[in-house]
Amino acid sequence: MTVARRIAAPLRKIGSLLVSVGLTFLGLTCVTFVIGRVIPIDPVLAIVGDKASNETYERVRLQLGLDQPLLEQYWHYLVKVVHGEFGTSVMTAHPVLDDLLSVFPATLELATLSLVIGVVGGIPLGVYAAVNRGRWQDQLIRFMSLLGYSMPVFWLGLIGLLLFYAKLGWVAGPGRVDVGFDDMVPAVTGLMTIDSLLAGEDEVFWNVLSHLVLPSSILGYLSLAYVARMTRSFMLSQLKQEYILATLAKGLSPFRVVWIHALGNVWVQLVTVIALTFGSLLEGAVLTETVFAWPGLGLYLKNSLFAADLNAVLGGTVLVGVVYIVLNMLSDVVYTLVDPRARGQGT
Amino acid sequence: MTDTLLSVRNLRVVYPGDDGDFHAVRDVSFTLGRERLGIVGESGSGKSTTGRAIMGLVAPPGRITADEMRLGDLDLTRMNEAGFRKLRGKRIAMVLQDPKYSLDPVMTVGDQIAETHRQHVNAGRKAARLAALEMLEAVQIRDPERVYGLYPHQVSGGMGQRVMIAMMLIAGPDILIADEPTSALDVTVQTQVLAIMDNLVRSRGMGLILVSHNLHLVSSFCDRVLVMYAGRVVETCAAGDLANARHPYTRGLLAALPELGHRRAELPQLQRDPAWLEGSL
Structure with missing residues (x-):
C-alpha cells in the first residue's frame, strides 16, 4: 500500500512535469530562434561569403527559407530541432548534431x-x-x-x-x-x-x-x-x-x-x-x-x-x-x- | 516527600554577553518528588531555561552552575555531556511546545519513537518497532500501525503532541519536563493531551514538571507551583493555595485574570516593583 503510494506519487508528478517540460522547451526554441534572427550576422553571408554574386546570395536565401513569414520559419525551425537537425556547422562542415x-x-x-x-x-x-x-x-x-x-x-x-x-x-x-x-x-x-x-x-x-x-x-x-x-x-x-x-x-x-x-x-x-x-x-x-x-x-x-x-x-x-x-x-x-x-x- | 527524584539548590544559568552577563536563572532551588510541579512565569522569566538546565541542554556559551543538583543518586553538577546524554530520554525527558516544529519533518513519527528506544535499550529494529507501536497505543492513538508510517506533516497537532509524549516516555524516564505542552494546541484537544500525559506520569510513578504561563492550567493540574520572575523563584506554594499567594507579583498576575461570570470593565495592569528583581520578599 505505502509502497504503491511511494511509486504512484512520483509517477503522477512525472506526468505533470512532462507538460511543463514541453512548454519550457517551446520557450527555449523560441528564444534561440529569435536570437538567430536578431543577431547581426547574416546567415546567408556566413555561408556564401561576401564575394558571392547577387544570384547566389538570393538562391541560398530561398534555400534557407528566409523569404517565408516569421511564424512559418519558426515552425520549420521547431520541426527541425525536434528531429535533431541544427544544420551544418560552417566551422567543422559536419552536421551540428554530430558535433554536439x-x-x-x-x-x-x-x-x-x-x-x-x-x-x-x-x-x-x-x-x-x-x-x-x-x-x-x-x-x-x-x-x-x-x-x-x-x-x-x-x-x-x-x-x-x-x-x-x-x-x-x-x-x-x-x-x-x-x-x-x-x-x-x-x-x-x-x-x-x-x-x-x-x-x-x-x-x-x-x-x-x-x-x-x-x-x-x-x-x-x-x-x-x-x-x-x-x-x-x-x-x-x-x-x-x-x-x-x-x-x-x-x-x-x-x-x-x-x-x-x-x-x-x-x-x-x-x-x-x-x-x-x-x-x-x-x-x-x-x-x-x-x-x-x-x-x-x-x-x-x-x-x-x-x-x-x-x-x-x-x-x-x-x-x-x-x-x-x-x-x-x-x-x-x-x-x-x-x-x-x-x-x-x-x- | 520522602521520595525525592530531583533536588536543585541555587541553580544559575548565565549567558555571557558583550555588555555584561545575562542571568537567565538566578539561584533557583526546588525539589521534585513523584508529583506534578508547575513552573509559571511570564516570557523570559527563566522557566524554560530552568527545565533545560536540568537536562544539561543549555547551548554554549550559556553556563550552568548549581550548589546542588541531584537526580536520584547522581550528581548532575559533575556530569559531562556524555553523561547527560545517557540520562536524556532515559531518566529525564522533555516534551516541547509545538509538535509541528519539534518533530523531524523527514522521518516517520514511528521511526522517531523507535529511535529513542533503540538509543537506550539494546534492541533490534523489530523490537523497537513493536515497542513504539505499544507506546502509540499507550498515548491512545487508534490504528498505531497506520500512524507509525505517517510523517509529522500528516498528523494533527493533538496527535503530534501524543507522538511527542510517546517518543519521550518510551525509554521509561523518571522525570518528564513538559515545556508549554498544550499552548500550541486547539483548546478542545488541550485537556485530552494533558489527561493522557497525566495518566502515564501517574501510572509510572514519575515526576512531572509542567512549565507554563497559564496560571489556570497550572493551578488546576499541578500539586505544587513555583512562580518565577526575572530568573528567580518568587513564590512556592501548593497549587490549591495559589489564590492565597503572598508575593505581589503572583497577586498581580492573579488579579489580572478575567473570570467567567464576573464582568469587569477593565483588567488591572501588573505594576512591577524593581525590588522584586532583588528577590527579597
Whole structure:
C-alpha cells in the first residue's frame, strides 16, 4: 500500500512535469530562434561569403527559407530541432548534431567526476564547518571555499598543469587521452573511461583517467567550495530548529543528531544546489576546457562563437537548455524522494 | 516527600554577553518528588531555561552552575555531556511546545519513537518497532500501525503532541519536563493531551514538571507551583493555595485574570516593583 503510494506519487508528478517540460522547451526554441534572427550576422553571408554574386546570395536565401513569414520559419525551425537537425556547422562542415554528440560526452565525463568530487567533499566539509561554527575548523573550511570562489580557474588550471604535469609528472597533460591511444577504443558511450573499460583496454583507461584527474579536480574544487558553503548555511539554520532540541532531549548521539536528522533535512535544500552545480558544469567550463584543450561543449561553443558559426552556437544553446530542463525534471523527482512533504498526498 | 527524584539548590544559568552577563536563572532551588510541579512565569522569566538546565541542554556559551543538583543518586553538577546524554530520554525527558516544529519533518513519527528506544535499550529494529507501536497505543492513538508510517506533516497537532509524549516516555524516564505542552494546541484537544500525559506520569510513578504561563492550567493540574520572575523563584506554594499567594507579583498576575461570570470593565495592569528583581520578599 505505502509502497504503491511511494511509486504512484512520483509517477503522477512525472506526468505533470512532462507538460511543463514541453512548454519550457517551446520557450527555449523560441528564444534561440529569435536570437538567430536578431543577431547581426547574416546567415546567408556566413555561408556564401561576401564575394558571392547577387544570384547566389538570393538562391541560398530561398534555400534557407528566409523569404517565408516569421511564424512559418519558426515552425520549420521547431520541426527541425525536434528531429535533431541544427544544420551544418560552417566551422567543422559536419552536421551540428554530430558535433554536439561528439563533444558533449567529453564534457559530461568531466562534469560528472567534478560533481562527484564537489558533493562527496563539499557536503561533509559543510556539515563539519557548521557543527564547529566559529572555531578554527570552520574558519579553515570557509577560507578554503572562499579561495575556491575567488581563484581564477584558468590560472589554477595553468598552475596545476605546470606543477603536476610538467614538474612532477604525476598526471597526463592536456587533452582527453595521449595521442598514441587516439582511436584505440571504439566510441560506444562517448565517455572514454567507460568505452575503454568496455573494450577491455586497461592501459587506455588509466591514461584517460590520468588526463581526467587534473581538470576534474579543479572544477571539483570549485563545486566543492560552493556545495560546502551552501551546506554550511543550510545546516546552521537546521541546527537551530526545535526538532534538534527534541532529538537531543531523547539522548541521541551528536552523530545521529547531525548526520541523520539535521542533514536529512538539509538534503531537501541541497538537491537544488547540486542540480544547479551540475548544470553549470555541463554547460561546459569554457576556461577549463580551453586550458586543458578538452574537446568538450565549452570549447566547441567558444570556437563556434569566435567563428560566427551560428548553427553551431544555436544548436549548443538548445543542448544546454535541454540539459537544464532534464536536470530540473530530475531534481523534482528526487525531491519527492527526500522530502515526504513534496509527495503531496494527505493522510 | 520522602521520595525525592530531583533536588536543585541555587541553580544559575548565565549567558555571557558583550555588555555584561545575562542571568537567565538566578539561584533557583526546588525539589521534585513523584508529583506534578508547575513552573509559571511570564516570557523570559527563566522557566524554560530552568527545565533545560536540568537536562544539561543549555547551548554554549550559556553556563550552568548549581550548589546542588541531584537526580536520584547522581550528581548532575559533575556530569559531562556524555553523561547527560545517557540520562536524556532515559531518566529525564522533555516534551516541547509545538509538535509541528519539534518533530523531524523527514522521518516517520514511528521511526522517531523507535529511535529513542533503540538509543537506550539494546534492541533490534523489530523490537523497537513493536515497542513504539505499544507506546502509540499507550498515548491512545487508534490504528498505531497506520500512524507509525505517517510523517509529522500528516498528523494533527493533538496527535503530534501524543507522538511527542510517546517518543519521550518510551525509554521509561523518571522525570518528564513538559515545556508549554498544550499552548500550541486547539483548546478542545488541550485537556485530552494533558489527561493522557497525566495518566502515564501517574501510572509510572514519575515526576512531572509542567512549565507554563497559564496560571489556570497550572493551578488546576499541578500539586505544587513555583512562580518565577526575572530568573528567580518568587513564590512556592501548593497549587490549591495559589489564590492565597503572598508575593505581589503572583497577586498581580492573579488579579489580572478575567473570570467567567464576573464582568469587569477593565483588567488591572501588573505594576512591577524593581525590588522584586532583588528577590527579597
